[in-house]
Amino acid sequence: MIWRSVVGKLWITILLLVSVVLTLLTILLTQFFESFYDDQARDQLTKMADRLMLIMESDENKEEAIRITSEMAEAYSMSIMIIDENQESFMSENSYDDAPYIPVSVFKENDKLSTVAESGKKIYVNGDFPVLNKNDETMQRMIIYGEPYGSGENAGAVYVYQSIENVEKTTNHTKYLIFLAAGIAIILTTVFAFFLSTRITAPLRRMREAATSVAKGEFDMKVPILTHDEIGELGMTFNRMGRQLKNNITALNQEKEQLTSVLSSMADGVITFDRKMNILVTNPPADRFLQAFYYESGMKTEVNGNVPETVRQLFGQVVALESEQMTEIAIQGRSWVVVMTPLYDQSLIRGAVAVLRDMTEERRMDKLREDFVANVSHELKTPIAMLQGYSEAIVDDIAESEEEKKELAGIILDESKRMGRLVNELLDLARLEAGHMKLHYSSLPIIPFAERIVRKFQGPAKDREIQLNLEFKKDLKSLQEEMDIDPDRIEQVLTNLIDNAIRHTSQGGFVILTVEVSDQNVKFFVKDNGTGIKEEDLPFVFERFYKGDKARTRGKSGGTGLGLAIARNIVEAHGGQISVHSKNNEGTTFSFVIPRTLK
Secondary structure, three states: HHHHHHHHHHHHHHHHHHHHHHHHHHHHHHHHHHHHHHHHHHHHHHHHHHHHHHHHHHHHHHHHHHHHHHHHHHHHHOOOEOOOOOOOEEEOHHHHOOOOOOOHHHHHHOHHHHHHHHHHHOOOEEEEEEEOOOOOOEEEEEEEEEEOOOOHHOOEEEEEEHHHHHHHHHHHHHHHHHHHHHHHHHHHHHHHHHHHHHHHHHHHEEEEEEHHHHHHHOOOOOOOOOOOHHHHHHHHHHHHHHHHHHHHHHHHHHHHHHHHHHHHOOOOOOOEEEEOOOEEEEEEEEEHHHHHHHHHHOOOOOOOOOHHHHHHHHHHHHHHHHHHOEEEEEEOOOEEEEEEEEEEEEOOEEEEEEEEEEOHHHHHHHHHHHHHHHHOOOOOHHHHHHHHHHHHHOOOOOOOOHHHHOOOOOOOHHHHHHHHHHHHHHHHHHHHHOOOOOOOOOEEEEHHHHHHHHHHHHHHHHHOOOOOEEEOOOOOOOOOEEEEHHHHHHHHHHHHHHHHHOOOOOOEEEEEEEEOOOEEEEEEEEEEOOOOOHHHHHHHOOOOOOOOOOOOOOOOOEEEEEEEHHHHHHHOOOOOEEEEEEEEEOEEEEEEEEEOOOO
């Protein structure tokens, strides 16, 4: 609404100010002119009376004097009443025309007017008197001035009077002009105030629109500069403010994007809390940590600030001690180290930032290193003890016959070979995991390669009365379809898998090598119906030195538990994947897939 706008307020203010000033001025002028015309009427009546007195005293012909005074009174629209010493009255001739005529009795009977000749004092009377005008008597406001003349027996009085209507007409006309001028002034002031207010507030309205646009994020909005006064300077300042604000917002957005990129690319989780422990900022690793906590706690919806109790206690310690604190927490089988540091707002703590590091892999590697040392020590302990014992038996001549010595030497040789295999497998595994083992790729036919592997194990399979077969899930276009692999390493994988399958399949069982060929990949399946693998052992069969069952040995020499770990690394070095499916006492299926051609 216009009354609530700056235009309306400024317009009304100027209009009220001018109206008050004009009203006061009109009142003062009206009073001034009323007093002025009243004084002027008195002055004219006094002067007229003085002239009459002068004429009456200087002219002996009374009639001539009355005629002259009548003409003078007519010229000034006045009436004259003369009462001489004989109480005879004389009046101006115009008193019988349109001019008002006051009866003689009024002058003789009025308390004030009748005392002029006797007291010899001048009297000025303003009031209502009966007036004859064309034989009609009415009450009118009259101004009467009475002045004595002569003295003693010749004393008389001269009265000059005039209707106040003449003065009121003049006064009213003056008032009309004053009010007309005041009205015109108010109208002009209204137009001028509205025009001025519009001119002043138009740039302000544009600034308001520009400020609204800036508040919505449109920082390119500019205010046009139409004047070079204070409003123009305000517009230029607003435009400079908009440019500076745009630069600041751009800088803040860049810093925010940079901070977001840094947080998103961090491997560690970051959570920022306020003083009430509401979560302000998180990154993807921290989100995964919170999602795991929500799932473990059985929460259907995420609650801001709901974190593990350990983290909540750590936050309380950080706020209370105002120092960095650290703890470790396990959620969903993963180990997290939480380091929390206070955030300051000048000297007050306004929150805290928590850095979460997933230490699961490090803890697993620590355990693997411990297991590795324990397993290697365990694997080497038996052959070393046997080497030492049988060597001492030969040195101490416990074996007396040549046959016994050869038997002891054979055991020492077997244990030495076992240690050699263990060392070689450890070296191969270390080179594979470090990426230092170079693969020698070559193209070779798929069918002849698979048939050669199966023929290689036909002897051990027949010895254990196990049926070993080769199958293809897809008819090959020709016997010469090839694949690009390192044949020695893939043969090592298949040898390990088939050998394990034969060793852990009971007499009368079967082992099947199945080859599935596609345009991109070659997939191998080694299936048996042997003892199988327990469900709790399946996730660990590819770990080094892992043995889920003591029955899994290499005859008398015993297995090292490195074969499947080496097989997995060889397959992954070819860009493939290996997996296992098994049920206890029902059989096991190992499968691995490798790309058919080099990429």
